[in-house]
Each structure stands twice: as C-alpha cells, then as structure tokens.
Amino acid sequence: MCRKCSTGCPRGMVKVKDCTPWSDIECVHKESGNGHNVWAILIVTVVILVALLLLVAVLMFCRRIGSGCGGNPKCMHRVFLWCLGLLRGPGAEDNAHNMILNHGDSLSTFISEQQMESQEPADLTGVTVQSPGEAQCLLGPAEPEGSQRRRPLVPANGADPTETMMLFFDNFADIVPFNSWDQLMRQLDLTNNEIHMVRADTAGPGDALYAMLMKWVNKTGQDASIHTLLDALERIGERRAKERIQDLLVDSGKFIYLEDGTGSAVSLE
Numbered sequence: 001m002c003r004k005c006s007t008g009c010p011r012g013m014v015k016v017k018d019c020t021p022w023s024d025i026e027c028v029h030k031e032s033g034n035g036h037n038v039w040a041i042l043i044v045t046v047v048i049l050v051a052l053l054l055l056v057a058v059l060m061f062c063r064r065i066g067s068g069c070g071g072n073p074k075c076m077h078r079v080f081l082w083c084l085g086l087l088r089g090p091g092a093e094d095n096a097h098n099m100i101l102n103h104g105d106s107l108s109t110f111i112s113e114q115q116m117e118s119q120e121p122a123d124l125t126g127v128t129v130q131s132p133g134e135a136q137c138l139l140g141p142a143e144p145e146g147s148q149r150r151r152p153l154v155p156a157n158g159a160d161p162t163e164t165m166m167l168f169f170d171n172f173a174d175i176v177p178f179n180s181w182d183q184l185m186r187q188l189d190l191t192n193n194e195i196h197m198v199r200a201d202t203a204g205p206g207d208a209l210y211a212m213l214m215k216w217v218n219k220t221g222q223d224a225s226i227h228t229l230l231d232a233l234e235r236i237g238e239r240r241a242k243e244r245i246q247d248l249l250v251d252s253g254k255f256i257y258l259e260d261g262t263g264s265a266v267s268l269e
Contacts, residue, residue, distance in 0.1 A: 058083060151257040153226055153249060162217060164254050165226045171248060173209040176233070176241045185212045187232035190219070226255070 005019030009027035017026035062083035155164040176184060185195050190212060198215050202208045217224040226249065233242040249255035 151259065153230075153246065153255045154258045156254055156256050159254070161226065162222060162224055165224075165229070166214070166217060167254065168245075168249065168252075169210045169213045172213065172245065173206060175244045175248070176209065176238060178205075180236055180238055180241075181209045181212065183236050184232055184238070185216065187235055188216045188220075188224075188228065190216055194219075 003024070006025050009015050009025065012030060013027040014030050015025050016028050017023075019025045062080075065083075155161050182195055186192070190198075194215060195212060198211045199205075199208050202211045213229075230242050230245065233239070233245070250257065
C-alpha cells in the first residue's frame with residue numbers, strides 16, 4: 001500500500017533527506033543540523049590554523065639557519081632545498097637531502113664552517129693578514145728592467161708636453177666613461193659653473209670633454225700635464241681608463257717612458 005510523501009517538516013525542524021519509494025522525508029531539529037555545520041567549520045578552521053602555524057615555524061627555522069650562511073650563495077641554495085623538502089613532504093625532503101649530499105658536506109657542517117670563517121677576523125686582532133697578491137709582491141723578485149710602473153711619460157724628441165697631450169683630447173672622450181667627465185674636471189680644478197658653461201657652449205654632448213679639457217689647459221697653462229690628468233683619473237677610480245690612455249700615448253710614438261734614475265727616455269714599441 002502506497003503512502004503519500006510529506007510535503008514538509010514540522011515547525012522547528014529541517015529536511016535532511018528527500019522522499020523515496022521506500023521512505024518518507026527525514027527531518028531533524030534545526031539545532032541538530034546547525035550543530036553538524038558548526039563542527040565541520042570548526043574542524044576546517046583548526047586544520048587551516050595548524051597548517052599556517054607549521055608553515056610559519058618552518059619559515060622561521062629556515063630563516064634562522066640561512067642567517068648562518070653569511071650571504072654565501074652555495075649555502076643559501078642548500079638551505080632552500082632542505083626547507084623545500086620540509087614543506088613538500090617526506091619524499092621531497094629525502095630528495096632534497098640527497099641533492100645536498102651530492103653537492104658536498106651536510107648542511108649543518110657547511111653552516112658551521114661559514115660561522116667559523118665569519119668569526120676568524122675577530123680572533124686575529126693585532127695580526128696583519130696579507131692577501132696572496134701582497135705576499136707575492138713582498139716575496140717575489142724585483143720588477144724587471146723596462147717596467148712601465150710609475151715611470152713618467154715624456155714627449156718623444158723633446159716636443160712640447162702640453163701641445164702633444166692636446167693632440168689626444170678627442171681620443172680621451174672614447175676612453176673615459178661619460179658619467180665620469182664632470183667628476184674628472186672637478187679634480188682638475190674646474191668649478192661647477194665653468195663645467196656648466198662649457199657644456200652649454202658645446203654643440204654636442206660628445207664634444208663636451210674635449211671642450212672642458214681645453215678650458216683646463218687655458219686656465220692652467222703649462223701646469224696642465226698628462227701626469228696631472230692621469231693622477232686625477234686614478235683618484236676618481238678610473239684606473240682602467242688611465243691605463244688605456246697610457247697605452248694609447250706610448251703606442252702612438254708621441255710619448256715614451258722616462259727611465260727611472262737615469263734621466264733618459266725609453267720607448268716600449
């Protein structure tokens with residue numbers, strides 16, 4: 001005998017199951033249904049909070065380990081792989097651990113070595129530490145005869161040094177970096193106002209260094225020497241430009257090195 005399905009639940013109850021050929025609708029009290037929802041939300045919230053706490057703990061731990069690397073890229077890479085293994089699970093952790101072992105010693109040993117290295121300078125107070133280059137300079141043989149180091153440049157065949165230097169002003173613009181032009185001219189005692197005036201009167205920016213060097217020669221006269229220019233380049237940290245200018249002058253045959261202590265000149269061509 002068939003029964004009609006109920007059309008709804010009594011007051012204070014909610015439907016949790018529809019009518020079927022074998023059973024009527026099922027109703028439960030509202031408090032009971034809400035209770036299930038509350039528990040589900042609570043469980044999900046707790047799981048999310050625990051996961052976030054674990055993530056924060058792992059990140060803080062990895063940051064603490066990474067601080068012992070002292071900025072060493074190799075050490076930081078190992079820390080990253082190890083922490084990545086912690087975040088991705090046991091399998092990934094094993095893989096990361098194997099990668100660390102394949103690249104050298106264990107993480108803890110490497111970090112300990114980095115910490116010892118960072119502490120060594122503090123333990124050497126009062127002790128002069130020499131680099132390999134300095135030791136070689138002190139223990140190595142004297143410079144061979146004919147070395148260019150610290151030898152003054154003089155014009156070949158007794159030419160005028162200022163006039164000969166001015167022949168190369170156009171080349172200097174291709175050697176000295178553009179951003180160092182103003183700084184170089186300040187080292188050569190040109191004022192900021194003089195630099196701005198020269199730049200304003202120059203047709204193109206590429207000709208500015210030539211014009212400023214000519215202003216320096218006109219202002220300084222015979223005191224404007226190639227050595228003053230080279231020393232100024234050294235002071236502003238343009239040692240590479242200084243060396244290239246020296247090579248240019250000597251290779252041109254217009255300048256030669258004055259041999260130390262003899263008063264005679266020597267050409268390096």
